[in-house]
Amino acid sequence: MKEALVLIAHADDETLGAGGTIAKIVDSGWQVTVVVISDGRRFGGGDKENRPGAEAACQVLGVHELHFIGVPDQQFDTVAIATLTDSVVQLHLTPDLIITNSDADLNLDHRITCDVAKIIGRPRLKPVSILSCEIPATSFWNGKPFPANYYVDITEHIDTKIQAFKLYENEIQPFPHPWSEQGLRLLAQYHGLQCGMPYAEAFTVIRGYEGLLPG
Numbered sequence: 001m002k003e004a005l006v007l008i009a010h011a012d013d014e015t016l017g018a019g020g021t022i023a024k025i026v027d028s029g030w031q032v033t034v035v036v037i038s039d040g041r042r043f044g045g046g047d048k049e050n051r052p053g054a055e056a057a058c059q060v061l062g063v064h065e066l067h068f069i070g071v072p073d074q075q076f077d078t079v080a081i082a083t084l085t086d087s088v089v090q091l092h093l094t095p096d097l098i099i100t101n102s103d104a105d106l107n108l109d110h111r112i113t114c115d116v117a118k119i120i121g122r123p124r125l126k127p128v129s130i131l132s133c134e135i136p137a138t139s140f141w142n143g144k145p146f147p148a149n150y151y152v153d154i155t156e157h158i159d160t161k162i163q164a165f166k167l168y169e170n171e172i173q174p175f176p177h178p179w180s181e182q183g184l185r186l187l188a189q190y191h192g193l194q195c196g197m198p199y200a201e202a203f204t205v206i207r208g209y210e211g212l213l214p215g
Contacts, residue, residue: 021203084112102204107135121206149203
């Protein structure tokens, strides 16, 4: 069985960035583990607890395991990257694929998480593919476009993605916010237009191997 690690900064990134892809690869037989580097709480606009949303969303997506490392939101830069990396290593995961945040994002926590994923995913014992995902909003607002070069057809899983994100009661927003039901659907349609599919999620390939990327 192929294993995927979704290593992301904050609870909700997994669904926003790769919810459709997670559901798709679970359906095709992959085992998916989500690791959130934060403690599940979001600061700014009120102290929001997102662990219940993450647990419910991951259940809808078919995630095998969910772990929280426990670093406070927007404080990743106060922890040595070796310490962050070791916290993930101690989970003893052996992924064939890592999906992570983008190092092109506005959010510093996302960029640090991407660096951790690159360290975790060094192909020392076996090949490990690495994809970075687009997070609506933070990937939009950094003054440069998300560098998409890989697309996953999520036509059969867009509704599952939206169903999962709605379980983040602290995060779902009214349109035209990107974190609205219509916003997520429109973004998936836009990426579909880019690649000839009704709905798609966009990624950047950091490293890819045949057979170890989502189909």
